[in-house]
Amino acid sequence: MKRILYSIAIAAMALTSSSCKKFLDPSPTDFNAPKDFFRNEAEVNAALTGVYDILGKSATYGRYMFFEMDVADDSFIHLSGWTQDLALYNYSPSDTKLTDNWTALYNGINRANMLIENIDKAVMDENKRKIALGEAIFLRAYYHFILTSNWGNVPLKTKSTTSGFEVNYKNSPYKVNYEFIVSEMEKAADMVAPHFTYNYGSRVTKSVVWGILARVNLKMAGAPLRDVSRYAEVVKWAKKVQQAGHVLNPDFKRVFINMSEDKYDTKEVLWEVEFGKRNGTQVEEGAVGVINGIGANEKIGFSYGGKHVTNAFFNSFDADDLRRDWSINNYYYSEAVEGGKIGYAPNQIYNRGDAKWRREYETAAPKFNGTSSINFPILRYSDVLLMLAEAENEINGVTQDAVDAVNEVKRRAHGKLMAGEVVKSVTITNGGAYTKAPTAIFSGGGGGFGAAATVVISGGKISGVYMISGGSGYTSAPTISLVGGEGAGGAVLTPVMSQNATNNYDLTAAEKDSPENFRTAIRKERSLELCFEGLRRFDLVRWGQFYSAMKAYENEIKTTLPSTGGYDHAIKSARNVSEKDTLFAIPAAELNSNGDIIQNKGW
Template sequence: MKYIFKSIVLIVVFALGGCKSFLDTEPKDFLSKQNYYTTEDHLNRALISVYDILGSNNTYGSNMLGRMGLDADQAFYGRNEKTGVSVYETAATDPLVTAFWQAMYDGINRANVLLENVSRPTMNEGKRNTIIGEAKFLRAYYYFLLVTNFGDVPLKIKTNDSPTETNFPRVSKREIYDFIIKEMTEAEAMVSTAGKVGFGGKISKSAVRGILARVCLHMAGHPVNDVSKYAEARKWAKMVMDPDPADGYVHALNPSYKQIFINYAQDLYDMKESIWEVEFWGFADGTYSESKRVGSNNGIRAHHTDNATNDLIGYAYGYIQTTASHFMLYGSESKTIGSVVLEYSNDLRRDWTIAPFYYGAAHNGAKVYPPATVADMYRRLSGKWRREYELIKPKSKNDTPQNYPLLRFSDVLLMFAEADNMVNEGPTPEAVEALNKVRRRGYGKNLKAELVRNIVITNQGTGYPATTTVAITGGGGTGATATATVVGGKITDISITDEGSGYTSAPIVTITGTGGKSATATAVISQIAATKADFTIAEIGTKADFLKLLQDERTRELAFENLRKSDLVRWGIFYQNMQNEAQDMVTGAASTWSVHSRYFTNVRQKDEVWPIPAREIGLNQGLVQNPGW
């Protein structure tokens, strides 16, 4: 069953027809608290408006997708802006930072209004409690985003009806975290189980528990450093990993890493893996839609005019370009086939997370696969959200129907492993197994099959038309597909569009095109079966060693999902890591990309948090600016 959250906007209309009308004290058309919130439907619509903040342009709908520096050392902003939060040249007047602050407090205020009026309608108390739980959780989540990005912030848990009451001082980070944990804990008892909810766009007990684990890890780390919260983080993560005591629902990893993101592109739910996600649907020109820019901002760059109407590729700005260090973190191996040297990673996540191709100069869908030189590593873009997998057509230039993950089960496993390591002063078998589950999936172990990873052209042939086809047959497997690029009648490239599965030997590649002759190619299958994914305790060593493994695994698994900067901050290594990247990029990148090194060289210690928006300080006499800003 399909569930789509739609935006609900409550509009206040005043009739200003003349002086007498302007001075009237009684509004003629006004959705006030007195004449709204009187039915169960009113409450549900108000709750949708609280959810709606998650998908706004100022949050996960656009700005947070590559434009606010949240990917930290994983990537850099690959456009030409020289100032702004996107390149760590932030100011208190930055429009994206200001809009983010306002969006968070807008969501908080919507939740406050709902919670203050939730008892008014006559309705089933169980349904009322579910609404209360979801509203409390969302309000707490918006405070979590505020405290991790601004530090101390005002705590507003009731609506303000007085136009003269404008003094709201900042509250300490500890107090904000205490409030978040209290609210989310209360919400956990009130919302439905994941099995009952059935899809990732709505809050479930699993979502609350997983985010509580994340909150507790942040409170345990820098700058609050309340290490007692590691035990709480472990507890909440373990509750997600275990069968739900209420209905036995069990979360599990999707066997295929790339399928997670294809599901987001095609509105397919997999709540066992994707526990909580922001839902989008349709496209901008549709009569009914809730589309935003997942895959447009953070996809594989294809931004020339003809791609605006290209239903194969789709238009994408490609704001996120990876760093060489992030690329190399997945490991790299080579294999020689004839005179051709192939470069690949046994970690299947790399070439999905970091696109191994870019669209060529013809802008007609042809993919160009660069070599693994340092300069070309910086060329590579975020590849998780690929517009080619979208089903809705025609494809909008800017807006997409793709969903965006807020909590995946692999994140829960890694959070458990980290918390367990800290609680037990070193790795335990349970923690190592949680890490290894994520790694096995990353290395394709859950697929239990070989994949077609490369196709090498051994003869380009002559006389082939643009409509030349490529067939992959035999080898004991199924599902592998590829497309040919033809230039001057010659086969210049064969791009794999699906790696397939189950191959026990290299399949046969057949190239067919009217008038073409002599072209041949050889398929190369992966070496998954020979690849070691698991770590043992003996190999890991100390608590510090295991933490470093987990830090690296989190960036491999969760890259470009808006978690990296806050992770680095809580680990106390944000500034150092950004300095390291600045040095690498200045000395190691070709001049084409080193010009973007300002993304890293601009960073100062104060950039752990953003400045309090100047507009808010002007309106709120109780606010003071963050140190250094």
């Protein structure tokens, strides 16, 4: 976390390190015990940094929680050599990624407990003490929330480990856990600072707590608890965020470019995990844009491009939705062409992947092969708007507040908050005569810029123009000039512009004519807006749709998978899923050390 007190991060890690792999670590021997620590503000801040540090681990938001632990119906792992893995739903309870996530979260809880128990010893400003304590209380609750959402009846740990003999902890009912989580977060909401206190988004603020309280209550209203009284709480907390002055960034893609460029927009991104480099060294374990992203080389920034999309998910976007060609790449990198990018043909869907975070925009140097400095969002304002709409619909049906919230997200998605329009596609009026493809140059257009496309020839003429970028800011259609190439030429290409000026892209009458149809529209909008952000599996599980959605995805892949291209592995995760996979297996290491814990059903 670059902005969370880096100057004392080393001290924090010394305070909270441990050589024990059990999730309930015995009292460490390689740092000052609490009785010798927590003497002043600096030591409190060091301990607090250690609590935050968990968010940046590979086992959490550095990788696993948006990659291996969020494989759902919108994508598949494009690493054909994988035969057994957590992401493929054919893992065993001994899976190391599973164990690492469990261990990291309980380590974070233990660190928070130590701070909460000892913070009153410090000589420091009382307001700063209150804020630090509020952040620790919230983070302890948040780590419990992730554990309970993913594993169900997990042990609730509210005191720090003081002895190596403290290893036996019983499963705590998820209802008890959620009630604790909500109570603690509500307490923290009154203690932490407002969002405008900081010019960066990695710190827990009131808006963060309110937004996550909406998420927790939405989960409680869904499976498995199904406490529908919680929908009112979702509306309450989401509206507090709404009233705090948050707004959407006008440009959807800019939200994610900012994360690559180390820029912050706390009105849109309420909470993000920060990764970065210092003195040429990676200081957090982030693989954002490395394990996912657009497959690339070292010059651009190495990426595995390890998560590709399904045909059905790609086609769920309408053609004017600007999110589609940003969240899903419509080009690949190539050193063989000027500009280094080649557009995909319309039928090349399975080639495309999770591309929200692109290393070409990463500014921190050097660019490492295994890690990046790109930040990851835990909570965005668009998510809050959609949670508000979902809960409002479940309580009161299709209200104007709910419709307005969804339309706000849809309008941004279609460029309605931006100035000007984009080039949506190119029409070939005359294919001309060519033996080598020319380069398309877009110019004019009333101050617009950035449109780019790949020209393809077949049978001696231009047969396709595949968009790389639609650009932005066009107030009129640009002119397309063809440069280079070989042959007699003569082609005429006409840009097709988006319809931001004439279409509002709001919910249709059919989408809001009943609570059932509106519910379907909201769920679709969540999938389009929040894809690849670690929330799709979470949503499907709480809606009670995870297993059925994965089996539908399996059937869809069987009928749409290309016969060539080596994508047979695309079906692995969906084929392996069973009913038990709505929860993860409790790690074998925990079962071996904790005599009181019971494994989840089916394992």
